[in-house]
Amino acid sequence: MIGNYLIGLREGLEAALVVAILAAYLVKAGRPDQRRWLAVGVVAAIAVSLLLGATLTFTSRSLSFTAQEAFGGFASILAVALVTWMVFWMRRTARGLRGELHGQAARALAAGGGALAVVGFVAVGREGLETALFLWSATQASGTTLTPLLGATAGLACAAVAGWLFYRGALRLGLARFFRWTGAALIVVAAGVLAYGVHDLQEAGILPGPNTLAFDVTGAVPPDSWYASLLKGTIGFTPETTWAQLVAWAAFLVPVLTAYLRPEPVPAAAPSAGPVTSRS
């Protein structure tokens, strides 16, 4: 029971955390109505993953291993790019908010609905198939024993609750603190997603070095332990990490986090109209 529970928890957390933070972002940026676009993407990803997973489990159709890993790898990298863009863009458009967005910022946010749906889709869908396959095998086993399915759904449910709690908690933060810390958290999570994507591409043979480990701490942190599951589900830490993963993780995290935490330059000139002085 516990093994299946931890897998469900880990897989669920990986998606729930990103979605929760993005949803909180939308509320804090003054556009709670945009959450529905995020939801559209998330629901689509769940539906597609479950459907594809069921097809692969219950029919004779198969998906090549390389295609599966390549999708997971590229989708993860896409998720990182989109989330990073969103984090910086939302902070920029939310600054100077006095309750209403004006002009271009408002239009951009409105047009970003499609982009939000894509982000939601990729954030959940990148590992969606793997999770769906796991869930369907637990379902298949329920003919003999219900324990795997109970464990799996309990794990996923707990992850959803954790995401919800994180969302509510983040909303309580003051505006400045919210954007600083929640944005930083999302960048750390994204770094983990990048490392995961690199590993998938290594397994697919698209990137080299799947067996060249930078470190192996499986003795201290067994992958099937609860702490390993939590670490993997949140920051994407794996007890066996390849060099490519470590380099990609650091090469992303250090510059992006530095750029994000750097204080924003004070915006020049007041927006109110004034006489234009000519210089000769």
Place this chain on the structure above:
Amino acid sequence: METPHTPRRATHRVRRATAPVVLALLTAAGAAACGEDSPSPSAAPVSVQAGDASCRVDRTELTAGLNTLRITNTGSKVTEVYVYAADGSIVTERESIGPGTGAEVTFEVTPGDYEIACKPGQKGNGIRQKIRVAASTATATPGLSPDDSQA
């Protein structure tokens, strides 16, 4: 309020076009990826009993082409099953096989030596079983012993 409109509008248009394009690309990739309506392998599935300290494979001689592993996790730990080629590259794998569950993995192989690895606890090199893939004898008649197959 005069602000430079042109660069903002250009990026705004690009952003608008990007989202549906990306979504379409993703869907297309997904559709293409699952469009493999592979014929069922002619050989019977290879049964893999993956335990906490064991990896039992019911046969070690396979035929080139499509093969299926029918994996059962008979232990209490989460396990993974990999098929490695002679050069160490991964032919196929299935991770996160929870205790009490199983999985079917279909993959394609060319003649050669391979290894099936069970990794209880999802770590390490795993418990390995060597398997050999022989060239498919397309003209073989059922009932004949494979005496005439290449070594």
